[in-house]
Structure formats: structure tokens, C-alpha cells
Amino acid sequence: MTTKTKYSHVSNWIFYRAKARAKILLEGSVSEQYVILEDYCKMILATNPSITAIIKSNMVEGKMIFERVYICLKACKEGFRPGCRPLIGLDGCFLKGYCKGLLLAAVGIEATNSMYPIAYAVCEKENTNTWSWFLKLLKEDLDIDRPSQFVMMNDRQKGLENAIASIFEGAEVRNCVRHLHSNFKKDHPGLLLKQQLWAAAKTTTIPKFQKRMRELRETSENAYNWLALKTPSEWSRSHFNEMVKYDMLLNNLCESFNVAIVDARDKSIITLLENIRYWLMSQFFNKRESLKKWIHPVGKRILQVVERNKNIAKNCLTTRAATYQFQVNCPNNESFDVDLQKRTCSCRRFQLTGIPCGHALAAIWTSGAEIMDYIHECYKKETFLKAYAGIIYPMPSPKQWPETGLNPIYPPFETNLPGRPKKARRRESDELPPSSTKTRRFGQIHLCKKYK
Ligand SMILES: [Zn+2]
Structure with missing residues (x-):
């Protein structure tokens, strides 16, 4: 007896529409999620008291249109001051899915030199205004009265420099050296100049820094002039503040936050915020559990x-x-x-x-x-425990939330970009593709099995 496999003739469009309907059934429609955003903030406050959840909306033609939302969980803000070093990494990444705009994030560094999430916000675009709004709320949440004792690490995002200067006045600013080099190489390409820039960035004493800069000047006067305009404390270890106990030259902290939440970035607003909270909730528990395996003080x-x-x-x-x-x-x-x-x-x-x-x-x-x-106290077990001591509590699904009866919020007017949204990080022109997907074999000669 023979069996015949039957294939259904369904067009791609039917598949897309079915997928979209299934997504609505699972997560609710995009506009429905904005309508219950106030309910979400009330619910998260009820389950996790003392958190900061702020929505900023604009009244346009009698309708409340969503502009920004800021979240700082209690466990994160209470763990930051005793458990992390006085350094804040800042980054903004594009949201290319149902929720348009940018996700701004502030992260710290904890006892194991890993990233510690502090606060996050969804906003319409990246400029001095949005960064100032975010930093102001962050400064209040962390109760920072002397910003000059802090180091602000960033990738020179649009408007961020001015925002830091006004809100975190006197704070030491550090830039990611990889970003500095990618700007530098536009006018000053070449491997030798790249090596000389990195050597100047990595050196830890001022006399050696001056020597490295002299060597760079001998290679290219123009490249030296370009670099001399930058403040050395922004990119060279030789001028870094010794109080912070952190000497990394890359803004890897923020990148690891973006990687952790990459799946949430193309979701609707509440699914996005909930995915981040969910990840933080398990992350805090797992970190506390990991302490049981520590056999040394660090x-x-x-x-x-x-x-x-x-x-x-x-x-x-x-x-x-x-x-x-x-x-x-x-x-x-x-x-x-x-x-x-x-x-x-x-x-x-x-x-x-x-x-x-x-x-x-x-x-x-x-x-x-x-x-x-x-070894400094900032790396010890006790400090690690202080960072993750707080508990991020679970939350029921939207059907179980009480209605606030407040004015509904409508989604922002969207601008659709052509094509499928990209998830992968944009790589520099001289960066290799990720090794997990593409293996490169150099120097091997491949012969045809049949004709050799
Ligand atoms: Zn030494």
C-alpha cells in the first residue's frame, strides 16, 4: 500500500497574515498595548513597590499620544550604589519592530566585571533633549549629589555629550576607543596608525603616553593633530581617574545589555518592557545562586x-x-x-x-x-551580594490587571522603514563576520574529488 503526501497550496501572504493574527492573539495588537500602558505601570508598581515607572505623552488633537517611558526597578537602583563602581555606561539602540523609536539604557559594572543593568527607557529619538530627560531621572533615582565622582562611558551618541555636561556636570567622560578609531580611520587609514593609536590608548603612564604620541606624529602629522584635539582622559588609560577601578577601553557593557535583550527589541511596547523585566528577574536570581559556587573571596x-x-x-x-x-x-x-x-x-x-x-x-x-x-573591596563576595540582594517580583499577565480608568494612550505616528528590520549589530568595515556562522579557512587548497 502506498501513501501519498498531500501538500496544501497556501500562498506566502496567507502565511504572513496567519502569523500576524497569531501574534495578536498571543501578545495583543500594537495599539491595544499602548492603551493599557498606564495599567502596566500601575501593576508593576503594585507588584514591585518603590520602582520608578514614568510615562511621557503629548496631547495631540484631543488624543494622548505616547512619547516616552522610563523604568528603573527598585532592586537595580538599590543595588547600584553599594554593589557597583561609580561608572555608568550609556547607549541607545534602535527599535525596529512594532515599537518604533529608541531604547536608552544605563548600565554599571559589578564585582565580577560584568554588566549591571540600572535603568532603561523607550523614547522617540536620540538627541540632547531625550538624553537630558533620561539622565535627569537616572540621577534622581540613584540619588547622585556629586556627579563629579562618576565616570560616564559612552559611544559619543547624538546629543549625549551636551546632556552629560549639563546633568552630570564635572563627571569624567570616557569614549569607546573602537568608535574613536572608526572615526579616526576615515581620514587616517592604515595598520601602523591603528596600532599606534591603540598603543597610546593602552599605556598607563603619562611619560609613556607622550612617547607613543611622538611616535604617531612621526608617522603622520595630520593624524597626530586630529588626535591631539581629543581630551586624553576620554580615551587613554594614562589619564584615567584612579578612583573608579575600571580601565576598559571599550563600551562592551552596553553592548552586552543590547545582546541580552535582542529578542525583545522587535516586540510591541508592553511585550518589550515585560521581556526586559522578565530577563532581569531571572538574572538577579541566577546571580545570587551563582554565589554558592564561589570558593574564593573574588x-x-x-x-x-x-x-x-x-x-x-x-x-x-x-x-x-x-x-x-x-x-x-x-x-x-x-x-x-x-x-x-x-x-x-x-x-x-x-x-x-x-x-x-x-x-x-x-x-x-x-x-x-x-x-x-x-584586591579591592569592589571585587569581593560581599559587594557582589549587595548588588543582587534585591528581588524583582513576578507579575501576572494583562488579563489580570485592574483597569486604571485613565485616558487611553495612542501609539506614536509611525514611519515605516522599507525591508525587514535588521537585528544584528552593524559591524565595522574591517571587522570579521561572526565566527559562529561563517568559518574562514585560509591557506587550504580544495580539490575536486572526481578530477582532483
Ligand atoms: Zn605595576
């Missing part, structure tokens, strides 16, 4: 840094000058002055990161002290 990633520094320390020769003062000689004939009481090394890596550099480790070994005692 996390795995920090231990790896210590291990790398030990390899440098092994080759150093230490001479003691006093109880806490040491001269450390390296194989390349360079000497460093280490003070264990002040927790300083003349290479400045110890001060910049709060983790003993190779030279400081050599001195710690000579003194017979414990390495862990010299």
Missing part, C-alpha cells in the same frame, strides 16, 4: 586576571626598601616602585584596576602577605 574572572599577573611576577626581582616599599626589577631592565601600604605601583595598573599588577604581586610574595588582602 569571582573567576578576577582570579584569571591575578593568574595572568602572576606570570609577570615570576620573572621580577624584588628589593625591599622598607616594610611596605619595594623596588621591582623586570627582565627588560625596567624598574617599578611599589608601595603596598598605599596600594600603588609606578606602572599605575594597581591603582587603575584595584587588582595587584605583576610588580605588586612580586612585592606581596616577598612580604609574605595574602594576595586576596590586596
Whole structure:
């Protein structure tokens, strides 16, 4: 007996329409979600007291039209000050799905050098006005009275520079060096200039920075003039503030937030906000659970840094000058002055990161002290726990929310972009494609099986 497979003749359009209807059944229509946005804010306040949920809408022709929404969960704002370093990473990413506009995010850095989400907002576009509104709310939520003690990390987004200058007056601004280089290479291309720029960015002392800049000047006077106009504290470790204990040159923190919420970015407004809250809720729990696996006072990633520094320390020769003062000689004939009481090394890596550099480790070994005692408190278990101590509570689905009876909010007037919205991060022209999808094989000759 033979069986015949029957194929249904359904056009692509029927499939698209069926998918759209299924999505409405599951998530509610786009406009319905805006109508219940006030209910959502009331419900999230009821389940998670003391959070900040603010909606900004405009009255146009008698209708309330949605403009912006800002959310800062209680657990995030209460965990930031005791559990993170005084650094805020800022980024905005486009929402290309049903919800148009931008998602602004503020993130911090916690004890394991991982990203810590603080607050997020959906707004119409990126400019000084929207960034100022976001930063003002963030500053109030985090109760920041001395912004000059903070470092603001960013990718030089549109309008952000002016907003930081007015709201976070006196704060140290750091820019992502990869973005700096992508602007630099437009007029000054070449591998040598790229290497010289990165060498100047990575160096930790001012005399070495000046040397690197002189070398760059010898290669190209124009490239030097372009770079000399930038404030060194925005892009070179040699001029970074030592209080923050963070010396990264890339704005990776914000990028990891964008990656974590990538699936939420093409959803309708409430699904988007709920997906982020849902992710945060499980993230906070998982982080608290992960603490049970810690066998050292600091996390795995920090231990790896210590291990790398030990390899440098092994080759150093230490001479003691006093109880806490040491001269450390390296194989390349360079000497460093280490003070264990002040927790300083003349290479400045110890001060910049709060983790003993190779030279400081050599001195710690000579003194017979414990390495862990010299790692800054910001990396310790207790600090990690303070960051994730708060609980983000679960929330029922929209059918179980009480109606607020407030004026309904309507979606913003949309402008549809042609084509399918793109999810992947836009890569630089000289960046390789993601290794997971494309494998590149160089230097291999492939022969045909039949004709060789
Ligand atoms: Zn050192």
C-alpha cells in the first residue's frame, strides 16, 4: 500500500497574515498595548513597590499620544550604589519592530566585571533633549549629589555629550576607543596608525603616553593633530581617574545589555518592557545562586586576571626598601616602585584596576602577605551580594490587571522603514563576520574529488 503526501497550496501572504493574527492573539495588537500602558505601570508598581515607572505623552488633537517611558526597578537602583563602581555606561539602540523609536539604557559594572543593568527607557529619538530627560531621572533615582565622582562611558551618541555636561556636570567622560578609531580611520587609514593609536590608548603612564604620541606624529602629522584635539582622559588609560577601578577601553557593557535583550527589541511596547523585566528577574536570581559556587573571596574572572599577573611576577626581582616599599626589577631592565601600604605601583595598573599588577604581586610574595588582602573591596563576595540582594517580583499577565480608568494612550505616528528590520549589530568595515556562522579557512587548497 502506498501513501501519498498531500501538500496544501497556501500562498506566502496567507502565511504572513496567519502569523500576524497569531501574534495578536498571543501578545495583543500594537495599539491595544499602548492603551493599557498606564495599567502596566500601575501593576508593576503594585507588584514591585518603590520602582520608578514614568510615562511621557503629548496631547495631540484631543488624543494622548505616547512619547516616552522610563523604568528603573527598585532592586537595580538599590543595588547600584553599594554593589557597583561609580561608572555608568550609556547607549541607545534602535527599535525596529512594532515599537518604533529608541531604547536608552544605563548600565554599571559589578564585582565580577560584568554588566549591571540600572535603568532603561523607550523614547522617540536620540538627541540632547531625550538624553537630558533620561539622565535627569537616572540621577534622581540613584540619588547622585556629586556627579563629579562618576565616570560616564559612552559611544559619543547624538546629543549625549551636551546632556552629560549639563546633568552630570564635572563627571569624567570616557569614549569607546573602537568608535574613536572608526572615526579616526576615515581620514587616517592604515595598520601602523591603528596600532599606534591603540598603543597610546593602552599605556598607563603619562611619560609613556607622550612617547607613543611622538611616535604617531612621526608617522603622520595630520593624524597626530586630529588626535591631539581629543581630551586624553576620554580615551587613554594614562589619564584615567584612579578612583573608579575600571580601565576598559571599550563600551562592551552596553553592548552586552543590547545582546541580552535582542529578542525583545522587535516586540510591541508592553511585550518589550515585560521581556526586559522578565530577563532581569531571572538574572538577579541566577546571580545570587551563582554565589554558592564561589570558593574564593573574588569571582573567576578576577582570579584569571591575578593568574595572568602572576606570570609577570615570576620573572621580577624584588628589593625591599622598607616594610611596605619595594623596588621591582623586570627582565627588560625596567624598574617599578611599589608601595603596598598605599596600594600603588609606578606602572599605575594597581591603582587603575584595584587588582595587584605583576610588580605588586612580586612585592606581596616577598612580604609574605595574602594576595586576596590586596584586591579591592569592589571585587569581593560581599559587594557582589549587595548588588543582587534585591528581588524583582513576578507579575501576572494583562488579563489580570485592574483597569486604571485613565485616558487611553495612542501609539506614536509611525514611519515605516522599507525591508525587514535588521537585528544584528552593524559591524565595522574591517571587522570579521561572526565566527559562529561563517568559518574562514585560509591557506587550504580544495580539490575536486572526481578530477582532483
Ligand atoms: Zn605595576
